[in-house]
Amino acid sequence: MTKPTTLQLPTDWRDFLALTKPRVMSLVIFTGLCGLLAAPGHINPVIGFTAILCIALGAGGAAALNQWWEADIDAGMKRTARRPLPEGRMNRTDARDFGIFLSGASVATMGLAVHWLAAAVLAVSIVYYAVVYTIWLKPRTPQNIVIGGGAGAFPPLIGWIAVTGHISAMPVLLFAIIFFWTPPHFWALALFVQSDYAKVGIPMMPVVKGEVATRHQILIYTVLLVPLAAAPWFIGGTGAIYGVSALVLSLGFLVLSLPVALRRTREGDTMKPEKRLFAFSILYLFALFAMLVADRALSGQGMLA
Numbered sequence: 001m002t003k004p005t006t007l008q009l010p011t012d013w014r015d016f017l018a019l020t021k022p023r024v025m026s027l028v029i030f031t032g033l034c035g036l037l038a039a040p041g042h043i044n045p046v047i048g049f050t051a052i053l054c055i056a057l058g059a060g061g062a063a064a065l066n067q068w069w070e071a072d073i074d075a076g077m078k079r080t081a082r083r084p085l086p087e088g089r090m091n092r093t094d095a096r097d098f099g100i101f102l103s104g105a106s107v108a109t110m111g112l113a114v115h116w117l118a119a120a121v122l123a124v125s126i127v128y129y130a131v132v133y134t135i136w137l138k139p140r141t142p143q144n145i146v147i148g149g150g151a152g153a154f155p156p157l158i159g160w161i162a163v164t165g166h167i168s169a170m171p172v173l174l175f176a177i178i179f180f181w182t183p184p185h186f187w188a189l190a191l192f193v194q195s196d197y198a199k200v201g202i203p204m205m206p207v208v209k210g211e212v213a214t215r216h217q218i219l220i221y222t223v224l225l226v227p228l229a230a231a232p233w234f235i236g237g238t239g240a241i242y243g244v245s246a247l248v249l250s251l252g253f254l255v256l257s258l259p260v261a262l263r264r265t266r267e268g269d270t271m272k273p274e275k276r277l278f279a280f281s282i283l284y285l286f287a288l289f290a291m292l293v294a295d296r297a298l299s300g301q302g303m304l305a
């Protein structure tokens with residue numbers, strides 16, 4: 001009897017989609033959109049849509065390059081082992097070419113259709129994520145997230161520049177908010193998947209400096225986030241709607257980070273404090289940027305005014 005031959009099916013489009021980390025990038029795209037909507041001035045809706053599309057494609061391209069580079073590391077971690085490359089559902093060079101194509105096309109389109117400064121900052125953020133963070137910092141230092149966090153902080157700045165064509169204090173503050181938000185966002189997650197990082201030799205903070213130091217660092221960054229998140233209000237860039245929302249949301253973040261820092265789990269708690277903090281970090285950034293746009297629209301500033 002002859003053995004049935006296995007057909008090599010073409011890679012499923014869903015695997016290409018998975019390479020772009022769509023769930024994570026949804027928040028990247030949302031903050032980019034909010035930067036665009038909050039910016040003073042006007043942009044043709046088709047050009048505005050193109051700008052957001054370019055941020056999405058650029059972020060997706062960078063994520064694909066990240067997974068191309070880390071295929072072996074991803075194979076060794078439970079959380080990432082089912083991605084298209086570690087599972088062998090896709091050719092490695094296809095992933096690399098897809099990442100390069102998306103990155104190049106997004107920057108070129110941003111430059112030609114929207115603005116060359118926005119394109120330059122998009123190019124910097126792609127290189128920051130795919131090269132500076134992924135190749136250089138991540139395997140080398142427990143500060144990888146702190147410095148690498150800059151990559152994910154660019155989208156609102158890009159959205160803002162797409163409208164105004166220049167950089168000012170407000171979009172720099174939006175950058176700073178995401179920059180300081182990233183360490184508690186990620187370390188909360190790293191606390192409950194740390195064994196995986198140790199296994200593949202990635203020097204994440206909990207692996208290198210220990211759990212206690214990481215828990216304290218989470219608290220420090222969250223404390224810093226409270227005044228920083230409200231800073232757009234303090235400098236007159238927004239009204240009280242955003243300012244008060246930012247303070248309430250940040251104090252909520254701070255309250256949830258306390259049991260993480262003090263390592264306290266309540267009786268009957270089904271969700272560990274760090275898991276709860278990670279989930280809240282995502283809700284926090286969505287809500288903060290939504291309030292920014294709402295405030296600017298209600299006070300007659302921004303695209304929706």
Ligand code: HEM
Binds near residue numbers: 079
């Ligand atoms: C260096 C910076 C960052 C690191 C290392 C990091 C790491 C992670 C990791 C490992 C996950 C788990 C989910 C997965 O495996 O796909 C995650 C989830 C997530 N991250 Fe981050 N993150 C960073 C920055 C950001 C930024 C800047 C944003 C958006 C502005 C973001 C948004 C999200 C969202 C929305 C999720 C949840 C995805 C889901 O529902 O599965 N992250 N992050």
Ligand SMILES: CC(C)=CCC/C(C)=C/CC/C(C)=C/COP(=O)(O)OP(=O)(O)O
Binds near residue numbers: 021066080125154155
């Ligand atoms: C416009 C543009 C280029 C935006 C980039 C946005 C950006 C840097 C997002 C970072 C989000 C992210 C998934 C980090 C994952 O870290 P990891 O790659 O170490 O996670 P992993 O262990 O899940 O692979």
